[in-house]
Amino acid sequence: MFTGIVQATCEVVSVQQQAGLKRFEIALKPELLTGLQTGASVATNGVCLTVTKISNDKVFFDVMEESLGLTNLDKVQRGDLVNIERSLTFGSEIGGHILSGHIHTQAEVVSVSDTAEHYDIELALDAKWKNYVFYKGFVAVNGCSLTVGQLTERGFKLHLIPETLRLTNIKAHQVGDKMNIEIDSQTQVIVDTVERILAKKQQG
Template sequence: MFTGIVQGTAEVVAIEEKQNFRTHILRLSAELLPGIELGASIAHNGCCLTVTRVDGDLVSFDLMQETLRVTNLGQLKVGDRVNVERAARFGDEIGGHSMSGHIIALAEVLEVIDTPNNRTVWFRLPAEYARYVFTKGYIGIDGCSLTIGEVKGDAFCVHLIPETLQRTNLAWRKAGDAINIEIDPQTQAIVDTVERVMAQRGQG
């Protein structure tokens, strides 16, 4: 489980390519390294990945075909930086919202609006997921737990403070970029349940 409070960004220092398979090697900062072991879960841009090798501050992760298809991790190049969060532990403060690290879709950045000390970013979701997005609801964007500011059809925006921009890769996202999205699982469960009940009542 993750909380959506990104702990920083990490550089992709090497990529090993195989058929429908990749290994990413990241250089993690000193504060993220303590206690990392093989099999540990670390989120990259919100996608839960498993540690497969540790060599000092270089940590490796395998990405299978489905991960490459569903997320933006297959678009990464050496030198790119990803949002990183270690898995939550019992007793940790949950400053964001509960997240699974399972990416449900990619959203396109439509527009970035900068004003003094603030940034507003508009995204477009695939239409089938728009019903899960509500003003003031939670959403995971490249692993960041954020509050939805406004919704217009299949588009929505979030408002970013300087701390978020300093800590995450949202500082350099631009129109046309593909962003990993995790829908709030509680919202999804409620919407799906209500739709199913309403459909059953309509049939009755």
């Protein structure tokens, strides 16, 4: 489990294509290596990945074809920065919201407004996921827990503060890029339950 509070952006040192998967080598910062062991879970651009090898400050992850097809990790190249969060430990402060690291879909960047007063980014979301996104509700974008600032015809808009831009790779994304989306699990359960109840009433 994760909180959506990105701890650092870390450089992808290499991406190796292998049979049925890609192997990512990522240089983790010293504070993220403390206590890290093979088999641990690490959120990488919001995707829950398992550590397969640790060599000094380099950490290796194997990403299967299914995950590559569902997320933007398939587009990540050597030299790119990815958002990193270690898994939640008992007693940790939860500053964002609970995440599983299982990506539901990707959203395309359709507009960016970067001025001295604000940084707004609009994301287009597939219709099947729009019912789970609410004004002032939570959504995880590339593993970063964010508050929806505005609903739009194509999806939703985020109003980001400088600290979020500093700590994450969101500002590196341009129009046409895709970002990993994990919707809030509690919101999904509530919406699905209400829809089932309404459907039964209509049938009755």
